[in-house]
Amino acid sequence: MRDLAAIAAFAAVVGGLTLGLDSGVWLTFIMMALYASLLAQSWNMLGGYGGQFSFGHALFFGTGAYAQAMVQLSLGWNAWLALAAAVAAAVCVAAFVGALTFRYGLKGSYFALATLAFAEVFRILAVSVDFTGGGVGLMLPLRESFANMQFASRRGYIALVLGFVVAAMGVTSWLRHSRFGARLQAVRDNEDAARAVGIDPWSVKLGAIVLSAAFMGAGGAFYVQVFQYIDPGLAFGPVSSVEALVAAIVGGMGTLWGPVLGAAVLHLLAELTRNLFGQLPGLNMIVYGSVLVLIVMFVPRGLSGVGRSVRDVIRGRRG
């Protein structure tokens, strides 16, 4: 299938770049851009294909991150088992939140608000409770080994996150070509019409939020492995929610390559501003917020929408 071939090509190109480049700066850039892609792709599954805009996706990110850390620290598990636990934890939280919010038909702004509220509740809980390390957070001791998912060079981490990104792309491609995906998009486009032809919106949305959370949780676990530290603000605060959302929208939600494109562009912008103005607090978020407003104002279908419009014009199709 065309999608799979393109995904394989993408993986090959990134792999090639990773092996070929020696510069630490570039390798870090590739790693962080891929990480941002993972978050954006995850958001895209629920937001772009499901039409449910979550403003609190950090909920799943943080759950995955804390699970990854706590399971290794308190239970002594190996990092790969911890990854499974992190994904499972995120999935459970998503199942709970999704079952509740979709059962009561929360949509649009109300759903966005509810996800925000849940993320905040978890943040406050993480600060108040001891076993999460409270406000101080948790630190993973540095012990480089494959079993510990800690790599000496960035290349190891890139391989890891590339694996996640490719998996997310595979799932996204599946959403484009499967019955579940067709039903999900139907619910997104017109919930009543979908119900009239036999689709149960609740179970479809629940499936989407669970899928989305699995990858977001993996993103959280990845973060912990790279930075070896997590605290309530990093886990459940607005940064990962915003990154996921803005990158997906900027790139073009509801598409396969949109989130990846958006993540790459945003990350590039963030790096450029950092080079120009230095590492200033809040600068990244100002860039993200401004780009969000600008894109929604001028290019609501996102950058890949621009690409699509250009392609349409070239093919002679009138818009």
Add this chain to the structure above:
Amino acid sequence: MYDFGILFSSLLNGVTTGAVYALIALGLTLIYGVLHIINFAHGAALMVALYAVYLLKTNLGIDPYLALPIVVPGMFCLGYALQRGIINRAGHGKDENILLVTLGISIVLENLALLVFKSDTRTIETAYTLTTVAIGPAMIALPKLVAFAGALVASMLLLAILTRTDLGRAIRAVAKEKHGAKLMGIDVDHVYAMCFGVGLACLGAAACFLLPAYYVNPQVGAGFVPVAFTIVVLGGMGSFGGALVGGLLIGVVESMGGLFLGESLGQIGIFAVFIAVLLFRPQGLFGVKA
């Protein structure tokens, strides 16, 4: 367990804070009731107003209460400009877009503040900051008492504007029937922007009343957002009476909750109420089911 003095104190505290919450919520509910948008940037706008009051005091020595004639119109202009210049144009009329735009604005405002002011928490000192007044067995800080009175007066003023002035009539007409209002010659875009401006002006007033007894940092807006939204949703989106009553109620619940459960759990309590209302009674206590 707790003696009456402490309970009464907590109650008074809650009521005075609640009045300010009500004023904040009124602005939010006005914006929702007329423009039908959920203003995610409301908290960030409050923060901007608080910083404005702070700067006026520390740089120009203007007392917060005297700053009202500066901050309130200033916030009104900011609101007008934001709505007319950005939200209206970016929204393209679609709800999801407007949602994203107000989110984007809130992100930019909060982080600009972070950039400029750093994350330090700042307070102001006035002659009356530490003065307390005795009411029955409780002592209440004078600024809080003034905030209570001021917030109530401001709310009454807002309601008067909406019911007795031409602008108010235009706003209510547009809220009820946008196309009909247009046909009557009302400039809907202008009214929307005026309404948004008034909503933010409420925040300006709230900031002047709030700062003497409170503090400001870039995250302070985010702290008010859940409370404001809970009040608006609880009181019923678009219901002014609901916002007023809801504000006072939530203020008391927060204060008493903090007393009995500790601050963190008290905060979670507010969120729990919020989520519960969203799920089980989205029309709130006073609202009408859409």
Add this chain to the structure above:
Amino acid sequence: MAEPLLSVSGVSIAFGGLRAVQDVSLQVKPGTLTALIGPNGAGKTTLFALMSGFLKPDSGMVRFEGHDITGKPPHLNARAGMTRTFQIVQPFAAQTVRENIAVGAHLREPRRAAALYAAEHIAQRVGLAALLDKPAGDLTVAGRKRLELARALATQPKLLLLDEVLAGLNPQEIAEMIPVVRAIVHGDAASGLPGGVTVLMIEHVMQAVMNLAEHVWVLAQGQLIAGGTPAEVTNENRVIEAYLGHGTAARLRGAAR
């Protein structure tokens, strides 16, 4: 007499003070084409919503194939074989015609390729073959109505509830649509439609009602006021009054004497 496919008994619903549907009872026999007519605001679409599960009646019962389905959610009713269309068409605007119809086909067909294939066939039978790859949002009203119909057909329903499928069409388009609707019920070798679907249609276009319907139910102000063949029903005084008003009806009666 055959057991009715759909049987509505004593169904009522009120919104606030407005009694939208009051104590309505009617039946639809399998293999027939029945029309539900009545002046604007009579409660016809509300009745459809009550039958298909979009609304829950305050009282009364809805039976489908002998089973009580009162208040059952629409997607379960669709799976059981009752599919409804909407008066204001509801396409999946971002998707192509083929993808739209495929969503309906997926009710019975889990495989993607097979569903898309089935969609293509149904599109051909309804006359949408030329537009298969167009985004649904680009279609004209007539096209969207056909799409709505095709998508509903793709679910392989036993009972199809058509809500004003001819509204907004010009006479030419109506003339093209009528044989399609007839073929859905009675089959047609030329288009390849197998027939066998029972249809209950809300309709205002009297030409279609007289042409197509074997039985007609008349709803006015939430109440059922008549039922019978098209000829019987259009001659009944109450029906004429409901559409034309008391005065005009009386004048017509006077003139006819």
